[in-house]
Amino acid sequence: MKCPTTKLTNTNFESAKQFTYSDGAVATLCKNVRRRSKKIVKVRNRPPPVNRNEPMTKVALKRTLNRYFERLFELDINNNNCLFVTLTISSQNDNKYQRVSGLFKRFIGGIRGLAKNSYIGTFRAIELQRNGFFHIHCVLIFDKENNVLSSSDIESLWKWGLVEVKAVKDRFGLFDYFTNIKHDLENGKDEIFTKYPKGARIIYISPNLPKCSTNNSAVPQELSNDCEAHIKSHQFYDSNSNKIRTKIDKLVLIEKNSRR
Numbered sequence: 001m002k003c004p005t006t007k008l009t010n011t012n013f014e015s016a017k018q019f020t021y022s023d024g025a026v027a028t029l030c031k032n033v034r035r036r037s038k039k040i041v042k043v044r045n046r047p048p049p050v051n052r053n054e055p056m057t058k059v060a061l062k063r064t065l066n067r068y069f070e071r072l073f074e075l076d077i078n079n080n081n082c083l084f085v086t087l088t089i090s091s092q093n094d095n096k097y098q099r100v101s102g103l104f105k106r107f108i109g110g111i112r113g114l115a116k117n118s119y120i121g122t123f124r125a126i127e128l129q130r131n132g133f134f135h136i137h138c139v140l141i142f143d144k145e146n147n148v149l150s151s152s153d154i155e156s157l158w159k160w161g162l163v164e165v166k167a168v169k170d171r172f173g174l175f176d177y178f179t180n181i182k183h184d185l186e187n188g189k190d191e192i193f194t195k196y197p198k199g200a201r202i203i204y205i206s207p208n209l210p211k212c213s214t215n216n217s218a219v220p221q222e223l224s225n226d227c228e229a230h231i232k233s234h235q236f237y238d239s240n241s242n243k244i245r246t247k248i249d250k251l252v253l254i255e256k257n258s259r260r
Contacts, residue, residue: 016253021212023078027172028227028253029070056196059244062234065179066249068203069232072123072175073252075205076212077141079168085154087136088129088161097200100126100134103160110157111140115149118142121206127181128195135161137178139168141209172254176230178203227253 016030056064087107089095094103104124112119124138140149151165168174181202196202232250237243 016216018215019074019212020215021078021171022076022210025171026255027073028255029073030251030253031249054198055194056198056200056202057193059235059237060198061181061193061196061202063236064202065181066232066234068205069175069179069250069252071205072178074211074214075123075175076210077139077168077171081143082139082141082168083149083154084166084168084174085138085140086164086166087138087158088163089133089135090161094160095133097126097134097195097197100136101201104136104138107157111149111154114153114157115142118144118148121209123178123203123205123209125178125181125203126200132195134195139174141206179232227255229253 016028019027019029021027087104089100089103094100104126108122111122120141120143122138122140124136126134126136129135140154142148151163154165155163230252231248232252233246233248235244235246238245
């Protein structure tokens with residue numbers, strides 16, 4: 001979601017973080033800090049305990065995606081050291097969350113075997129297509145500018161559906177894509193969420209991935225024409241009003257001239 005140029009004040013946002021990537025690109029992330037008034041929460045207003053056998057809800061999915069946005073934003077990746085891969089499932093027998101997760105682990109094992117020490121790690125998201133079949137979006141990250149794997153090598157390792165391999169050209173657009181999984185959240189299609197067990201790892205990030213340098217900077221008082229803002233939000237249940245409300249989590253400012 002893009003918002004127009006607007007003024008920001010320190011009363012609404014805390015100090016921003018400025019990220020500097022290895023290719024010289026710079027971006028700024030601001031967190032919303034609108035404080036809730038402290039109220040005594042009665043026991044009867046507390047949410048019920050989590051049942052891991054229940055399906056994931058729409059609210060839980062949005063919160064899960066938002067939690068990973070800043071972690072993805074901190075990764076230092078570019079189009080030279082990574083590949084964007086889409087893996088689809090073609091058989092109904094394999095179209096279960098646990099099964100798809102297991103197949104992806106076998107796929108990554110094959111990547112490690114072919115790439116040897118040049119492979120660092122990956123981040124991936126398991127998403128449901130409109131036809132009800134799972135597919136996986138992942139970014140394979142290497143430690144060399146010219147990775148040793150070709151598209152045909154990657155396609156040979158995934159035997160359960162189609163493979164599409166692309167270069168990463170827009171880092172920020174990729175992060176936004178991973179945290180805005182298309183699920184028709186507002187159209188009332190609840191049946192797709194029954195395929196996600198509660199507590200499922202929708203997004204997974206390998207440990208020890210390269211991080212960009214981070215410096216604290218003052219909150220920009222006004223957005224310039226060289227920046228664009230992306231708003232991250234989630235919905236929550238307000239027990240006081242018995243309604244579903246929207247809460248803004250983050251406002252991310254991205255410098256247009258730093259996109260590569």
